[in-house]
Amino acid sequence: MNADALRGHLDAxxxxxxxxxxxxxxxxxxxxxxxxxxxxxxxxxxIYPALRRLERAGFLASEWATVGGRRRRTYRLTGAGxxxxxxxxxxxxxxxxxxxxVLNPSR
Amino acid sequence: MNADALRGHLDAxxxxxxxxxxxxxxxxxxxxxxxxxxxxxxxxxxIYPALRRLERAGFLASEWATVGGRRRRTYRLTGAGxxxxxxxxxxxxxxxxxxxxVLNPSR
DNA sequence: GTCTACATGTAGGCTCTCTATATGTAGCCA
DNA sequence: TGGCTACATATAGAGAGCCTACATGTAGAC
Numbered sequence: 648m649n650a651d652a653l654r655g656h657l658d659a660x661x662x663x664x665x666x667x668x669x670x671x672x673x674x675x676x677x678x679x680x681x682x683x684x685x686x687x688x689x690x691x692x693x694i695y696p697a698l699r700r701l702e703r704a705g706f707l708a709s710e711w712a713t714v715g716g717r718r719r720r721t722y723r724l725t726g727a728g729x730x731x732x733x734x735x736x737x738x739x740x741x742x743x744x745x746x747x748x749v750l751n752p753s754r
Numbered sequence: 755m756n757a758d759a760l761r762g763h764l765d766a767x768x769x770x771x772x773x774x775x776x777x778x779x780x781x782x783x784x785x786x787x788x789x790x791x792x793x794x795x796x797x798x799x800x801i802y803p804a805l806r807r808l809e810r811a812g813f814l815a816s817e818w819a820t821v822g823g824r825r826r827r828t829y830r831l832t833g834a835g836x837x838x839x840x841x842x843x844x845x846x847x848x849x850x851x852x853x854x855x856v857l858n859p860s861r
Numbered sequence: 862g863t864c865t866a867c868a869t870g871t872a873g874g875c876t877c878t879c880t881a882t883a884t885g886t887a888g889c890c891a
Numbered sequence: 892t893g894g895c896t897a898c899a900t901a902t903a904g905a906g907a908g909c910c911t912a913c914a915t916g917t918a919g920a921c
Contacts, residue, residue: 650910652761652849654759654909655760656853657909659857660853660856671868672869672870673867682859683855686848691869693908695869715918717867717869718868718916720868735857736857739854742755743850745790746766746767747846748790750766750843751843757877757879757907758907761877761878761908764878778899779899780897780899796879798900799879803877804877807877822898824886824887826898864920866917867919869915874909874910874912875910876907876908876910877907877908878905879906879907880903883900886898888897889897
C-alpha cells in the first residue's frame with residue numbers, strides 16, 4: 648500500500664473504526680489491520696498524531712484509563728464526528744466514482 | 755474534490771488519459787474534465803510538473819510541435835508507462851477494496 | 862535477565878498538490 | 892488599436908499529511 652494513496656482518507660478510516668465502540672490507539676491499529684485483512688498495518692507515528700488532530704478538530708473525545716497497569720487513552724466519536732463520518736463516506740463514494748470513470752471510461 | 759484525496763492517484767489518471775492517444779498538457783486537463791463530468795478541473799501547476807515527473811520516471815515521452823502558431827509539448831506513453839498503468843489500475847482496485855472494507859465492513 | 866507484546870508520544874523529513882505568477886500566440890470585437 | 896478570452900507552457904514557494912526513527916515505560920513468559 649503506497650503511503651500517498653492513503654492521504655486524505657485516513658480520517659475516514661479512523662472515524663469508521665470508532666463508530667460503534669470507543670477504542671484506544673493501539674486497538675485502533677489492530678482493528679484496521681483486522682478489517683483490512685492485514686493490509687493496513689499503520690505505524691504509531693501515523694495513528695497517534697492523526698487521533699490528536701481529529702480530537703482537536705472536535706470529531707473525537709478522549710479519556711485516560713489504566714488497564715492491567717498500562718495507561719490507555721481511549722477515543723470515542725463526538726456528534727460532530729458522526730456527522731463527519733457520514734460526510735466522509737459520501738465523499739469516498741463520489742471519489743471512487745470519479746477516479747473510476749477516468750481510469751476505466753465506459754464507452 | 756479535496757486536494758489530498760487525489761494524492762498518489764494523479765499518475766494513474768494521467769497515464770490513463772494518454773493510453774489510446776498522445777496529448778499535450780492543455781488537452782490532458784480538458785480530457786480529465788470531460789471524463790470526470792467536470793469534477794476534475796486540475797490547475798496547470800499540478801499537471802505540468804506531474805507530466806515532467808512521469809517523463810523523468812520513464813513512463814512518458816514528449817516532443818514539441820507547433821500547431822496554429824502555438825507551441826505544444828505532446829506526451830505519449832512508453833512501454834514502461836503501459837506497464838505502470840496496468841499496475842496502477844490493479845493497485846486502484848485493491849485500494850478501493852481495502853478502504854471500502856474498513857469504511858463499510860460487512861458483518 | 863532478556864525478549865516480546867502492549868502502549869503512547871514527538872521531531873524531522875519527504876513528497877505531492879496547489880496558489881500565484883510569468884510569458885507568449887491567436888482570434889474576436891468594439 | 893486596444894482589450895479580452897482561449898490556448899499553451901512553466902516555475903517558485905507554501906501547505907499538509909504520512910512515515911521513519913527514536914524515546915519511554917509496563918507486564919508477562921521463558
